[in-house]
Structures are given as structure tokens and as C-alpha cells.
Amino acid sequence: MRFNSTELFKDTVNRYAAVSRYSIRWTKSYKMQKLATKCKKGCPWYVYASWSGDKTCFVVKSVKPTHHCNRQDFENRQCRPKWLAREFMMQYKLDPNWPKKALAKAVMEKFGVRLESWACYRVKREAHRPLHGSLQHHYMKVGSYLKELLKNDPDTLVEVATVNPENEGEPPVFQRRYMSLSGLRKGFLNGCRPVLCVDGCFLKTFLRGQLLVAVARDGNNQMFPVSWAVVESEDNDSWHWFLFNLKKDLNGFEAEAVATLFPNVEHRLCARHPFSNWTKKHKGPGFKNAFYKVVKATNMSAYEIALQELRVLSQDAATDLVNEQPKRFCRAFFRTFNKCELVVNNLA
Ligand SMILES: [Zn+2]
Helix, strand or coil: CEECCHHHHHHHHHHHHHHHCCCCEEEEECCCCEEEEECCCCCCCEEEEEECCCCCCEEEEEEECCCCCCCCCECCCCCCHHHHHHHCHHHHHHCCCCCHHHHHHHHHHHHCECCCHHHHHHHHHHHHHHHHCCHHHHHHCHHHHHHHHHHHCCCCEEEEEEECCCCCCCCCEEEEEEEECHHHHHHHHHHEEEEEEEEEEECCCCCCCEEEEEEEEECCCCEEEEEEEEECCCCHHHHHHHHHHHHHHHHCCCCHHHHHHCCCCCCCCCCHHHHHHHHCCCCCCCHHHHHHHHHHCCCHHHHHHHHHHHHHHCHHHHHHHHHCCHHHCCHHHCCCCCCCCCCCCCCC
């Protein structure tokens, strides 16, 4: 039997072992010139191959095809993540989010091997690497991606910050990126309530970092993304950079709404944050409802009545709520200009 390369030979033998459920091991590999594989101790099965004399093909020189051992169930040395990734590559190509349960089922049906959850993730990672490239590879494409965006939509605002590399001659290292598409900006300025929710969240990749977003609400109170940024961490500096770009971005448009929105902007807090501070001290049945009754009261008299109810429950709780700056998160104090009664952020 002849093969074009050592890799093809190795792959074919591994595949035979996986499908027939024998756990074989490679015993000889002298710079990939000679390859030999054996089965378990006591089993005579054996294959030996090496390059032909003229080095044109890899030839199987000797084989003992019979096994005296038992087939293996549930585990097989050949079913390693890298090998399985190649085996199910087409599946990942068709459906990049192919669930791990489906993979485990397919491996059990095809090779009789039980795959642990962590191994499923490794198979997925190995399959995605050649299909989509590594994350570092993606970050290297940021420049050309943004150029292409600007070519198609010159009004798009993108800002990229980089840090100088440690060694001379190396390319700059990605630090932050701000992005706002002109379509979304026009949509916000022309069709949304003049309210922006800003928040940040962790990015769950090995490169880490944070995603900062500004989300508006449209006429139906639905989510409307305006701009977002990937930054190295969530701190004063990165927030300042994000909001500075956002303001520059929206002011550049000279829309009336922005001119009205920014000079004397009303800053609200998501009620969940003062609530989580407050509830550390005041726990118990009725406290949450009483808190949100105060928060959601739509006018001053309803606010006072709700606060009085809370005072009956606990005088300290009411005092602590008043100390949490209720003007920032209680509906009764909100301005009516932006026609938005939002008390929790949730969107961003
Ligand atoms: Zn055997």
C-alpha cells in the first residue's frame, strides 16, 4: 500500500483505529522517515511503513492485520480534539454554533467514544481556528476593516488608539476602538427619544477587555444601538475617551436634539445600582416593593406617599433611600422633555 505523504499514512491509520475502536500507539518516527504502530501489549497487530527507495511515496512494508485484544468502548487514544476537529470540520463550517451535545452524540455514534464537556469545547476551538483564524489574527485586520467601512460610508466615525510596541520595528499594539455608523447616528437623532443609556460589560475572549456601549430608545421604547467601543479596561480614562468621542460624534452633526441634549444634560442612574447598595442594609419582605414604589411614583405627591409607606416599614430605610440621591433615579424628579420614564438601564 502506498501513500503520497507520511501525514496521509498516519491519518489513515488513525482513522482505521478510531472507526474500528482499537486504541493503537505510534512507536517509531525517525524524523518522519519511518513510522511504526502497535496495538496493546500482547496483541500482534502491527504496521510498519517507510519512504520508498526513490523517495516518491510512503510504502507499507509489513503488516500483521489481526487483533487478539478487545475493542475499546467509550475512550480511544485516536479521538483527540485536533483529530476530531478535522473529522467534523464540515459540520462547523455549515453551523459555527454547532452545540456541544450534538458533537458528543455524533462522536458516540461514529466512534463509540464518550466526550467530556471540556473536550467538546477544545474540539470546537480547534475547528474554528483554521476556519476563522485566531483572535490575534482578527485584531490584525482592524485597520483594513475600518478602511473598508469608511470607503462605503464616509460619515462613519471610527477612532483607533494604539500603544507603541516594546521592541522597535514591531507593529503598534491595539488599545481601543470607537465606532459609530452614520445610519445609526441619523436614526438616533431623527427618530429616537433624546435619551442615551451607557454601560459596559466584559468581553469573554482570552484577550479580555471591555465593551462600552451607548444605546438609545426608539419611539416604541425598543433598543437602538448608537455607538460602541472596545477598550482595555473600564475606568475613568476609558469612559472619558468613549464619552468624548460620542459627544464629538453627535455634535459634529449639529442636530437640534443634540444641542438641546448636551449643554445641560440630565444624568440619570439605573435604579438597580442604588437599590443594590440600599438592599445590603435593608433586607426583608416588602422592602424591594416599597423601594420600587418610591422609584416609580410619577409625581411628587405619589412619591411622598410611597416614601411615607416606607417610613412606616423602617425609618432608617427611608432615610437611607433619600441619601442615595433620589433625584437621579426616581421618576417623580425626571424631566419631561425627553419623554422617557426609564428607571433601569437594562438595555446597554
Ligand atoms: Zn489489538
